[in-house]
Amino acid sequence: MAGLLLVLITTFQPARPTVGDPITIRFAVATTVDPSPDYEVVLGNGNSVVIRTFVPHSITVTGHSAEGPVSVVIPIHSVLKPDDKLEPAPLKPPKPEPWPRLPFVAIGIAALAVVAVWTAVVMLAKRRVTEPYIVVVPVEAFRARVQALRRSDRMRWAQLADAVRGYLAAVRADLGAELTTSEVLARIEAEERERWRPAGWTAGGSPAMSETAAGPAAVQPPSRRRYVAAILRQGDLEKFSPWGAADANFDDAINHALEIPAWAEPPAPVAEEAAA
Numbered sequence: 001m002a003g004l005l006l007v008l009i010t011t012f013q014p015a016r017p018t019v020g021d022p023i024t025i026r027f028a029v030a031t032t033v034d035p036s037p038d039y040e041v042v043l044g045n046g047n048s049v050v051i052r053t054f055v056p057h058s059i060t061v062t063g064h065s066a067e068g069p070v071s072v073v074i075p076i077h078s079v080l081k082p083d084d085k086l087e088p089a090p091l092k093p094p095k096p097e098p099w100p101r102l103p104f105v106a107i108g109i110a111a112l113a114v115v116a117v118w119t120a121v122v123m124l125a126k127r128r129v130t131e132p133y134i135v136v137v138p139v140e141a142f143r144a145r146v147q148a149l150r151r152s153d154r155m156r157w158a159q160l161a162d163a164v165r166g167y168l169a170a171v172r173a174d175l176g177a178e179l180t181t182s183e184v185l186a187r188i189e190a191e192e193r194e195r196w197r198p199a200g201w202t203a204g205g206s207p208a209m210s211e212t213a214a215g216p217a218a219v220q221p222p223s224r225r226r227y228v229a230a231i232l233r234q235g236d237l238e239k240f241s242p243w244g245a246a247d248a249n250f251d252d253a254i255n256h257a258l259e260i261p262a263w264a265e266p267p268a269p270v271a272e273e274a275a276a
Contacts, residue, residue: 012074016075020054027047028067145163171261181229184228234253
C-alpha cells in the first residue's frame with residue numbers, strides 16, 4: 001500500500017518528454033534509481049533524479065528508498081513526424097561571403113599616392129635649375145683675403161702668413177703646404193739666384209776662367225725671399241711664440257704680399273747658351 005502511495009506522488013518534467021530530453025523525476029522521499037539499458041542517470045540528488053533516454057517508447061524507471069521499492073512509467077515521444085520516410089533534408093549550398101572591399105580600397109589609395117609622389121619628383125627634377133659652377137681664381141682670392149686683413153686686428157700676421165702660404169701652394173707645385181717655412185724660403189732663394197745668374201756661369205764659376213781667376217760679379221740680392229721671409233716668420237712668431245710677433249709695419253707687409261702674384265708663376269726653363 002505504501003509503494004502504491006509513492007507511485008502516485010512521483011512526478012517528472014517535462015510532461016511530454018522526447019528522445020534525448022533530460023527528464024527530471026521528483027520522488028516523495030530520497031530514492032536511488034536502479035541502472036537500466038533504457039536510460040542513463042545524469043544526476044541523482046536525494047529525491048530528485050535527472051535521466052536521459054534515446055529509445056522512442058515508454059520506459060519504466062525503478063528504484064528503492066527507505067520506504068520500499070519505487071517505480072514510475074514515463075512515455076517517451078519520438079521527434080519524428082508520423083509516417084516519416086526518414087529521408088534526410090536536402091542540404092542548402094553555403095552562402096558565399098562577400099569579398100572585403102576595405103583592403104582593396106586601401107591598396108588603391110596607396111598606389112595613387114605613390115604615382116602622385118613620383119610624378120611630383122619627376123616634375124621637380126625637370127624644373128630644377130643647375131647652379132653655375134663658380135671658379136675662384138687663386139690670385140683674386142689671395143688679393144681679396146690680403147686686403148681684408150687691413151681691417152683686421154686679430155692674429156693679423158698669422159692670417160697674412162697663412163694667406164701667402166696658401167696662395168704659393170695653389171699656384172706652385174714646388175711650394176706645397178707640406179713644406180716648412182725654411183724649406184719654402186730655401187726654394188725661393190734658389191730660384192731667384194738661378195734667374196739672376198749670367199749665362200754660362202755655374203755654381204763653381206765660369207768654365208772659361210781658370211781656378212785662380214776672380215769670381216763672377218755679385219748676384220742681385222734675393223729681395224723676394226727677404227719680404228716673404230719677414231711675413232712667414234712674423235706669422236710663426238705670432239702663432240707659436242709666447243711673446244708674439246715683433247714690431248713691424250703691417251701695411252708695408254701687405255703691400256709686399258700683393259706683389260707676390262707678379263713673380264709667383266712656375267719658373268720657365270731657361271736654356272743655357274753655349275760658351276763662345
